[in-house]
Amino acid sequence: MLPIPASRPNAYTGSPLDRVSHLRDDEAFVTAALARPDALVVPVWRAKSLLRGVESGAPEAVLLTRGAAEAVLMAGGPWAMLGLREDGTPVFAVDASAAEDPLPLLPDGFGTFHDLRTVAGLLPPGEASMLAHARGLMHWRVRHRFCGVCGSACAPRSAGNAARCTACGTDHFPRTDPAVIMLVVRHAPGGDRCLLGHNARFPNVTMYSTLAGFVEPGESLEEAVRREVREETGVLVGDVTYHSSQPWPFPSSIMLGFHGEALSEEIVVDPGELRDARWFTRDEIRNHASAGFSLPRVDSIARRLIEDWLENAA
Structure with missing residues (x-):
């Protein structure tokens, strides 16, 4: 699967600050x-x-x-x-x-x-x-006011960018949780289709979005992509190509965006994760409003993954 380039920077990137x-x-x-x-x-x-x-x-x-x-x-x-x-x-x-x-x-x-x-x-x-x-x-x-090792109070250091336990001296740093987010594409003679799911937790009841999940200990990013897709939809993924990343401090994640090539087509939804999942053609995505569903918000990397796939039909 050829990489699909990011068309422009993602929201929340491009800081004008030198973090010194x-x-x-x-x-x-x-x-x-x-x-x-x-x-x-x-x-x-x-x-x-x-x-x-x-x-x-x-x-x-x-x-x-x-x-x-x-x-x-x-x-x-x-x-x-x-x-x-x-x-x-x-x-x-x-x-x-x-x-x-x-x-x-x-x-x-x-x-x-x-x-x-x-x-x-x-x-x-x-x-x-x-x-x-x-x-x-x-x-x-x-x-993070208290130490996760001994429970004592922490004092800020490094101008508030770190903390040190006042009892055991353990240093603590802001956590950023890596999460993979992926648009899975199925290549077929009649035209490519992408896999989107609807989560019951979505505030918008008509929204279909890319799949996503947190990276587990000892797991590569590519392995996390394949595992999450298989767990949530039963679809097998082969090639995984990187697209871009996006800080997502809601509250503390970094979204790592990928496109994945589907090796299977049958969908078996995990009801604990998704309410529904479907394959969509490019025409259906472009005319989503008339088809009765909506896409992720414009500031999300999920939307960027979808839009860049739309623009790279070749």
């Missing part, structure tokens, strides 16, 4: 950066991002200046350094989830908090990437 990992342990540098009046702060409240223009259909990220973010920072929630912009401006993330209502902590008219996934496809790539970075890192900071 080599400077995170320089306390003098971090302290000075946080004190700079031109420092920018990305607030996160209960996994939501600060945005404006959502109601008008033209959303944009709200990054607070150091002065505007004073009340948020003084609220005492976790914070972390995200990196430096190209002009050297430092950017930090801070979590305000302890506040029942975060808006009084902000200057009037600075926006409201929204689920990033509802607008990511409308945001400039750099903004979506920064907000996703902040969301994922703050989720880890809020959820």
Whole structure:
């Protein structure tokens, strides 16, 4: 199976920040950066991002200046350094989830908090990437306050990008769970068809999407693709080709996208995973609305895998 190239970058990629990992342990540098009046702060409240223009259909990220973010920072929630912009401006993330209502902590008219996934496809790539970075890192900071080895409290280090147990000294780092996501294609004389499934957990009751699943310990990515497809649909997969990846901090995954070549056609759905699975032609995918089903959201790698297959009919 020939690789199908990615037509453009995926959502949540293309960060404009230099993460300056080599400077995170320089306390003098971090302290000075946080004190700079031109420092920018990305607030996160209960996994939501600060945005404006959502109601008008033209959303944009709200990054607070150091002065505007004073009340948020003084609220005492976790914070972390995200990196430096190209002009050297430092950017930090801070979590305000302890506040029942975060808006009084902000200057009037600075926006409201929204689920990033509802607008990511409308945001400039750099903004979506920064907000996703902040969301994922703050989720880890809020959820990882205690050591998984001995249960004692952890203290932040590396400008909030790591933590160390205050008792046993174990270092902890943000976890990113690898997940494979794949569009399986069946080559046939009458035309190629792709395999899509409907999961009962999908918020959209008409949506059919690519199959996906987490990589297990001791498993290669290609093995994970074949295992997940066989478990969920009974379809056997041969060649597996890489397409692209996408950060998916909802809450802490990296989606690794593939196209797979089906070696069998019969579908046996695992009801614990899927409600339905079907083979679809390109024409059916292109006319999905009239056929009575919908496709994944435009900011997802699932949609990109489908669209790039559509455009590579050869």
